Amino acid sequence: MLILGIESSCDETSVAVVENGRKVRANVISSSASHFAAMGGVVPEMAARTQLECVLSVLQGALQQAEVQLGDIDAIAVTAGPGLLGSLLVGTCTARVLGAVRKLPVIPLHHTLGHLYSAWLEQPSDPKFPYLCLSVSGGHTELWYCQSHLIRTLLGSTRDDAAGEAFDKGAKLLDLPYPGGPALAQLAEQNTAHDLHGFTRPLSGEQTLDFSFSGLKTALLYLLRDHPTYKTERQAWVAASFQAAICEHLVDRIALACSAHPEICEIHLVGGVSANRTLRTKISEVAHSQHKTVRYPVQSDFCTDNAAMIASAGFFNKDSQIETFATFASGSLAEQGRQNS
Numbered sequence: 001m002l003i004l005g006i007e008s009s010c011d012e013t014s015v016a017v018v019e020n021g022r023k024v025r026a027n028v029i030s031s032s033a034s035h036f037a038a039m040g041g042v043v044p045e046m047a048a049r050t051q052l053e054c055v056l057s058v059l060q061g062a063l064q065q066a067e068v069q070l071g072d073i074d075a076i077a078v079t080a081g082p083g084l085l086g087s088l089l090v091g092t093c094t095a096r097v098l099g100a101v102r103k104l105p106v107i108p109l110h111h112t113l114g115h116l117y118s119a120w121l122e123q124p125s126d127p128k129f130p131y132l133c134l135s136v137s138g139g140h141t142e143l144w145y146c147q148s149h150l151i152r153t154l155l156g157s158t159r160d161d162a163a164g165e166a167f168d169k170g171a172k173l174l175d176l177p178y179p180g181g182p183a184l185a186q187l188a189e190q191n192t193a194h195d196l197h198g199f200t201r202p203l204s205g206e207q208t209l210d211f212s213f214s215g216l217k218t219a220l221l222y223l224l225r226d227h228p229t230y231k232t233e234r235q236a237w238v239a240a241s242f243q244a245a246i247c248e249h250l251v252d253r254i255a256l257a258c259s260a261h262p263e264i265c266e267i268h269l270v271g272g273v274s275a276n277r278t279l280r281t282k283i284s285e286v287a288h289s290q291h292k293t294v295r296y297p298v299q300s301d302f303c304t305d306n307a308a309m310i311a312s313a314g315f316f317n318k319d320s321q322i323e324t325f326a327t328f329a330s331g332s333l334a335e336q337g338r339q340n341s
């Protein structure tokens, strides 16, 4: 089964063709991130206008790369929410028009559900249920217990900032360019000092699987205020310390969830922050110590927003996505799971 995926929830426009939920025949991504770098963030109206201009050429590019025509496609999966309204409209309108003209089913999907499937793309073997999935991006931080394709439970989520947002805000405090996560990670890799600054671990005394990052951001703000020279003279050390604190908090929760659910076979790490090498190393250590398989998206462009993950989620969830677009764009993925069941 060939599914055409469309993703346009933020500043990317992406179209993919995925076979049976796993094999990526094409995954074309047009990003305006470099354009927004100079502005320090995404301007929603400008993002939507750029997406409107490029969506058809991205679609054409994906069909060409996959060596298929629209007539070969069996269904269209599209991100229906959450995201920037104008940006989402570009993707959903494109999907609906293609669906109406070619008489194809259109599957509206929650963006987070797409991320959960990025660790199913091009894997050497199929993941085994039940597994834990930590989804960390600029907009959300969620820990899922995945029992089957249709049954999943949200074990914990962030109480304030998302992990990617913490990276981005930390990067801003260090005067690094947008998007801050990759820039901060790159800087942290230049650190040569062994002793890192010890940021207080968030929620360390609590037996919760929730996350919290806003305290870390404030601690970094105060550290730089109290030691103004750190920003220039010890920038890599500060970046490495801040990155370590974020990663340790995420890994703490994974370790706690593994103890609570010893039956899980695998740990998946997905979302934009899953590209972070330090986080991968730390999560692998926990997974191996607990004899679990660890999986990440196999390519870096499957970590950040892309349409291949949306096509994959569409394939595996096509029978359960019964909401209309109007109800789908609002509410969390967990709420939608409850409505479905």
Ligand code: KG4
Pocket (backbone or CB within 6 Å): 136, 137, 138, 139, 140, 163, 164, 165, 167, 168, 179, 180, 181, 182, 185, 271, 272, 273, 274, 275, 276, 277, 303, 304, 305
């Ligand atoms: O999944 P994604 O592309 O978009 C959302 O759904 O939000 O994630 C983007 C986030 C940004 O906050 C970005 O700074 C972060 O992922 N990110 C990283 C790295 N690459 C991307 N954070 C830390 N280390 C990285 N290597």
Ligand code: ZN
Pocket (backbone or CB within 6 Å): 111, 115, 137, 138, 271, 272, 304, 305
């Ligand atoms: Zn995303």
